[in-house]
Structure formats: C-alpha cells, structure tokens
Amino acid sequence: MSEKNLTGLDEIVSLSKARGFIFQSSEVYGGLAAVYDYGPLGVELKRNIQANWWKAMTQAHDNIVGVDAAIFMHPKVWEASGHVEGFNDPMIDDKQSKKRYRADMLIEQHILKLREKGKDEKADDLQQQLDTTGTRKGLCEDLYDIIMAEEIKSPDSGAFDWTEVRQFNLMFKTHYGATSKDDDDIIYLRPETAQGIFVNYKNVLDTARVQVPFGIAQVGKAFRNEVVARQFVFRMREFEQMEMQYFVEPGTDEEQYDAWLNKRMAWHKSLGIREKNLRVAPHPDDKLAHYARAAADIQFKFPIGWQEVEGIHNRTDFDLSRHQEYSGKKMEYFDQREQKRYIPYVIETSIGLDRCTLMVLCDSYREEEVDGDTRTVLKMHPKLAPVKAGIFPLVKKPELQELARKIEAELKEDYTVQYDESGSIGKRYRRLDEAGTPFCITVDFDGLEDNTVTIRYRDDMRQERVSVDKLDAVMRDGMKNWKSPLD
RNA sequence: GCGGGAAUAGCUCAGAGGUAGAGCAUCACCUUGCCAAGGUGAGGGUCGCGGGUUCGACUCCCGUUUCCCGCUCCA
Numbered sequence: 001m002s003e004k005n006l007t008g009l010d011e012i013v014s015l016s017k018a019r020g021f022i023f024q025s026s027e028v029y030g031g032l033a034a035v036y037d038y039g040p041l042g043v044e045l046k047r048n049i050q051a052n053w054w055k056a057m058t059q060a061h062d063n064i065v066g067v068d069a070a071i072f073m074h075p076k077v078w079e080a081s082g083h084v085e086g087f088n089d090p091m092i093d094d095k096q097s098k099k100r101y102r103a104d105m106l107i108e109q110h111i112l113k114l115r116e117k118g119k120d121e122k123a124d125d126l127q128q129q130l131d132t133t134g135t136r137k138g139l140c141e142d143l144y145d146i147i148m149a150e151e152i153k154s155p156d157s158g159a160f161d162w163t164e165v166r167q168f169n170l171m172f173k174t175h176y177g178a179t180s181k182d183d184d185d186i187i188y189l190r191p192e193t194a195q196g197i198f199v200n201y202k203n204v205l206d207t208a209r210v211q212v213p214f215g216i217a218q219v220g221k222a223f224r225n226e227v228v229a230r231q232f233v234f235r236m237r238e239f240e241q242m243e244m245q246y247f248v249e250p251g252t253d254e255e256q257y258d259a260w261l262n263k264r265m266a267w268h269k270s271l272g273i274r275e276k277n278l279r280v281a282p283h284p285d286d287k288l289a290h291y292a293r294a295a296a297d298i299q300f301k302f303p304i305g306w307q308e309v310e311g312i313h314n315r316t317d318f319d320l321s322r323h324q325e326y327s328g329k330k331m332e333y334f335d336q337r338e339q340k341r342y343i344p345y346v347i348e349t350s351i352g353l354d355r356c357t358l359m360v361l362c363d364s365y366r367e368e369e370v371d372g373d374t375r376t377v378l379k380m381h382p383k384l385a386p387v388k389a390g391i392f393p394l395v396k397k398p399e400l401q402e403l404a405r406k407i408e409a410e411l412k413e414d415y416t417v418q419y420d421e422s423g424s425i426g427k428r429y430r431r432l433d434e435a436g437t438p439f440c441i442t443v444d445f446d447g448l449e450d451n452t453v454t455i456r457y458r459d460d461m462r463q464e465r466v467s468v469d470k471l472d473a474v475m476r477d478g479m480k481n482w483k484s485p486l487d
Numbered sequence: 488g489c490g491g492g493a494a495u496a497g498c499u500c501a502g503a504g505g506u507a508g509a510g511c512a513u514c515a516c517c518u519u520g521c522c523a524a525g526g527u528g529a530g531g532g533u534c535g536c537g538g539g540u541u542c543g544a545c546u547c548c549c550g551u552u553u554c555c556c557g558c559u560c561c562a
Contacts, residue, residue: 029536091488370522
C-alpha cells in the first residue's frame with residue numbers, strides 16, 4: 001500500500017471543509033482573519049480530545065482539581081502578570097531593511113550618540129521630549145515626530161524610510177459596562193487561562209482539602225492579537241487552552257518539572273500520535289519567558305514543520321508572588337507537618353486544544369492506493385473518532401433496514417453512530433473512512449437467520465463476522481487495544 | 488506589517504470583453520449481495536467584495552477583504 005505524504009495543510013483544510021470538521025469564521029461575509037469554527041465532525045473530535053485530557057489530568061490523579069474561571073478578569077490581574085507592560089512596545093519598521101525596532105529605543109540610542117559627541121544640551125532636550133511622549137498628540141505620534149524631526153536613521157540599513165509607529169498590544173480590549181466609553185473602564189479578554197488558576201489558588205486551597213503538591217486544571221478560551229496569525233487553526237486569535245498548574249514546594253520544582261514533561265509526552269503517545277512525529281524541544285535559557293526558570297515544548301511534525309503543541313514551564317513563584325504584591329493578599333502555603341511557610345513554585349503544562357486537534361488530523365491523514373483507487377482515511381485513535389460506527393443495510397430492503405435500525409438504536413446509547421443506506425456499500429465505507437470512523441457494521445440476509453453482521457475495520461479494511469450481541473464487546477476491545485498503524 | 492502569488496458550484500479545477508463549465512460531492516427514484524466508479528433526473532454560482540473604464544466586465548484598471556509562500560514577530 002503506497003502513501004502520499006502531506007506537503008502542506010491544503011489537504012487538511014480541504015477535507016476539513018468538505019467533511020465538516022473546520023470552517024472559516026463568518027465565511028459568508030468574506031471570512032474573519034485567523035478565526036475558525038468547528039463543524040459537526042470537528043466539534044466531536046475536539047470534545048473527545050478535551051474529555052480525554054480532562055480525565056487524564058483530573059480523574060487519574062487524586063490531587064488535581066478543576067476550575068472554570070471567567071474570561072473577564074480584574075484589570076489589575078494583567079498588571080500583576082506582566083502582560084500590560086510587556087505587550088505595549090511601540091514599534092517602527094525600516095521599509096528598506098524590513099527590520100523592526102522599538103521606537104523609544106531608537107531615540108535613546110540617538111541620545112547616547114549625541115552625548116558621545118558632546119552635544120549634551122541637545123541630548124537633554126531630546127530626553128525631555130522622550131520622557132513626555134504621550135502628552136502631545138499620543139504615544140505613537142509623539143515618538144514618530146521625534147524620529148522625523150531628528151532624522152534618526154535605521155541602525156542596519158542607514159536608511160531614513162520609516163513606517164509610522166505602531167503599538168503591538170497582544171491583548172484584546174473591551175469596555176466593561178453597557179454605557180462605558182472611558183479608558184478607565186477598559187478590561188481585557190484574557191491572553192492566557194493560567195491567571196484564572198492563580199487568582200483562585202487561595203480559594204481552592206481553602207475549600208478543596210488539597211495539600212502541596214497539588215494541581216489545578218482548566219480548559220478555556222484565550223485571546224491574543226497576534227501580529228501574524230496564520231496557518232489554519234495553528235495560530236488563531238481566539239483559541240482554547242488546556243492548562244494545569246502544579247503547585248510544589250520550592251526545591252522540588254526541578255524534579256517535578258521533569259516528571260510532568262515525561263507524563264505529558266506519554267499522554268500524546270496515548271492519543272495514538274506516532275512517535276516519529278513527536279519530540280521535546282527545550283528552550284535555551286536566553287529565550288525563556290520573564291516568569292520561567294525552565295521551559296520545553298512538546299512539538300509535533302506538522303506538514304509546515306516541527307511546531308509547538310504543548311509547553312511545560314517552571315514558572316517559579318513569579319505569578320503568586322506578583323499577585324501577593326499587587327493584591328495585598330497572602331499567597332503563602334503553610335505546611336503543618338514541617339511547620340513552614342512558603343509561596344509554592346508552579347509547574348505549568350499548557351496545551352493548545354486547537355493545535356492538538358490539528359495534530360490528530362495531520363497525524364492520522366492518509367491517502368492510500370487501493371486497487372488503483374485512492375482511499376482517503378483518517379487513522380486516528382478510535383477513542384477520538386467523531387463517529388464510532390457506521391451502520392448499513394447491505395441493500396435497501398425493509399428486513400435489512402429494520403435490523404440495522406435496531407442495532408443503531410442499541411449502539412446509540414453508548415456511541416456516536418451513523419446510519420447510512422445510500423449508494424453502494426463500498427462508497428459508504430469510504431465515506432466514513434474520511435471521517436475517521438473505526439468500525440462499520442453491515443447487515444445482510446444471512447444475518448437475519450443467525451443474528452450476525454459483518455464488522456469492517458477502518459485501518460486495514462478487514463472484515464469479520466460477529467454476532468449482534470457481541471458488537472458492543474468487539475467495539476470496546478477494538479478501541480482499547482488499538483495500535484497506531486506503522487508506516 | 489512588508490514583498491510575492493491566489494480567489495469561478497460544497498471540494499478540486501478549466502474557461503473567457505458579449506452575462507459560465509467539468510469531475511467529484513449532495514438530494515430523489517430505480518439499481519446494487521461487501522470496498523468510491525450502474526441508470527435517470529434534480530438542486531446549487533449576481534465568477535470574494537466595492538468602485539472605475541466600456542454599448543456591454545467574471546475577464547481590463549484601482550481599492551479592499553480573505554487565503555497561501557517568504558520575511559518579521561511570537562509570554
């Protein structure tokens with residue numbers, strides 16, 4: 001059986017639309033950039049992944065609990081977290097070299113040069129102007145005016161060919177309150193779900209009878225005004241995170257970090273993702289985020305290259321300390337046994353649900369040659385499949401329809417199933433191959449005599465004769481013992 | 488954000504200054520005894536959107552939106 005490798009996301013995008021996994025948002029109005037909607041198959045797949053994660057993180061551990069925090073949060077949260085400060089840089093682009101600079105840094109360098117040349121008076125004047133930016137026309141305009149007036153040139157190209165100054169704030173703003181229009185009433189759509197966990201850390205500690213080390217898990221939407229949002233659902237402006245923050249005693253954080261990195265990698269494999277397409281990529285120390293002591297990505301080999309699906313971070317006590325500072329509320333944990341007090345360190349596991357869904361689609365997508373014909377099939381783990389079984393009468397005869405409907409009604413109790421009697425039997429098999437459906441059940445006339453049906457497997461198209469009573473058990477086994485087809 | 492390319496039916500695409508086609512998909516009826524290709528028919532597009540040129544624009548020009556590739560950016 002020969003196969004074609006994906007060379008880009010095109011096939012996935014087409015299939016997603018044609019079969020109803022993922023659509024572009026507001027398509028009838030021309031689409032909204034970097035926003036996507038999940039269709040009937042997509043929502044099932046996504047929810048299955050989410051449910052699997054939730055179970056693996058909460059149910060499977062006795063010291064991890066869940067929360068569901070609101071998207072809106074007090075604006076001070078984002079001051080404490082560092083997002084307000086960190087996302088407000090005014091940037092300017094050199095049109096010649098295509099390089100981007102922080103506008104205020106350009107001016108500061110220029111001032112330094114002036115001082116080197118002994119033009120202190122001029123430098124003082126500029127410094128004064130720089131210190132008062134935002135008081136004349138506006139932050140960006142004031143900076144731009146200085147650069148224009150001083151004819152500051154690009155450090156790289158020496159060109160004087162600038163775009164205007166723009167602010168890249170990655171947080172979405174909105175107004176809180178129906179009549180609000182003042183800047184005072186601005187709140188943000190959360191750029192990460194983690195803060196919803198940190199601000200509830202005390203509540204959980206006080207109510208859930210947990211002791212360090214313990215974890216809080218959450219699934220929810222987050223929003224970022226990415227400068228470049230692209231590549232289908234890989235980088236979206238509205239996306240869903242599945243996060244777990246694990247609170248540990250300082251000093252044990254490195255060990256816990258390693259442990260969680262391993263556990264999370266194991267989870268990805270448990271989804272049936274092929275090992276050759278997974279890897280861990282540690283962040284070099286100089287690339288670490290402001291809050292992190294150590295960080296690594298779990299990456300998947302997408303058709304567009306190795307890309308991050310999940311991040312594991314040692315966030316230290318940065319977040320809790322900052323919230324203690326900004327809120328004035330104690331974030332310490334008191335260890336009764338050791339009689340000591342400390343602010344816990346936090347190990348974060350943060351995975352993009354949309355990226356994970358895309359990963360499953362990419363990893364399972366196959367185009368196979370079958371008798372000179374191309375079969376498109378999604379060989380995903382059966383437990384993730386949007387539709388678990390197709391149920392077909394071999395031909396459209398009332399007796400067969402009746403038994404097929406009866407089987408459908410029974411299986412419906414526990415599985416998502418699809419009844420189909422249109423077209424040839426082969427066509428129906430192939431149709432569900434594209435939806436990743438692991439089992440197809442076909443009712444024929446022999447079966448009316450001995451209460452048996454044919455079950456056909458998606459991965460190898462193998463067929464088996466089974467008793468109707470055993471269907472549930474056969475499917476259960478098939479799901480439990482499934483192994484990713486090697487290629 | 489910059490540079491380049493693209494946008495025609497649900498999907499993949501052809502076409503062309505005189506108001507659009509194919510394959511697949513969808514639906515109906517017939518057929519069909521286990522791997523997409525049987526028969527008959529049907530639905531579906533103001534050719535991304537807005538302007539302009541023209542007797543006439545899907546086609547030419549301008550703008551805009553969206554997507555793709557590269558750069559840039561990326562908590």
